[in-house]
Amino acid sequence: MEFFASLGRRRVVTAVVALLVAFGAGILMQHILVDGTPMATVDELPDAAPSLRSAGQSPGLPTPPAATLVPMLPPPPVLPDRVDNPGPVLPEVWDDASMSPFGFNCDPELSLTLGKAAMIEARLFAPCDQGQRVTFRHGALEIDMVTDPFGRAATMMPALDISAGVAAILARETVSSQVRVSDARAFSRVV
Structure with missing residues (x-):
């Protein structure tokens, strides 16, 4: 209860x-509500049983197919034991430190693009620095990342001044770029 x-x-x-x-x-x-009217039903068994053949109605034996004509093919050519042609000529492999394994120049490139609300998109392409640590620095703001298997890294960062300079610091060198952000003073940034 x-x-x-x-x-x-x-x-x-x-x-x-x-x-x-x-x-x-x-x-x-x-x-x-049941008033005794018959309901529609489906019979489970068919009305007529399947017809069966009697022993005298069996079909005759099948006749074998006619002989098929097959064209005669010429014998395959006889190949020599040794091939004189060595195949395609492969390009020479060179050890050039200024080229990446993908054929790009090893010099890193930093590009800056303006975004909304005085934001900067920084994109780094360093084809010889795959999987390496990179630090994006803009004034007192630093962002650490690791490049992807192709040597790329990208980040968004707020513009701290009208003349925004961004540096990408790699283990072997530093690249920098600058962009003018006209609406940077309209936003207050704290770093």
């Missing part, structure tokens, strides 16, 4: 009324 008392009288009455309506609908559908 304590359980019902904890639920509250209103909830118990609502649950009882819902159950009574459900039971009443079931009784109404099963007994009261």
Whole structure:
């Protein structure tokens, strides 16, 4: 009884009324509305049994196919034991430190693009510095990243001044670039 008392009288009455309506609908559908009209049913067995052949109605034996004519092919050519042609000429491999394994110049490139709200998008392409640490520095703000397997890294940073200079510091060298951000003074930045 304590359980019902904890639920509250209103909830118990609502649950009882819902159950009574459900039971009443079931009784109404099963007994009261049934007027004895036949319902449409589908027979489970077909009306006619399948016809079977008698022993005298068996089909005749199959006849063998006619002989098929196959064209005669010439014999394959006889190949020599040794081939005189060595194949395609492969390019020479050179050890040039100024070129990446992908054929790009190893000099890193830093490009700056203006974004909304005085933001700068800095993109670094250093094809000879794959998987290396790079630090983007703009004023007192520094962002450390690692280049991807192709030597690329990109980040967004807020412009701290109208003349925004960004430097990308790699292990072997530093590249820098500058961009003019005309709406930089409209925003207050804290670094």
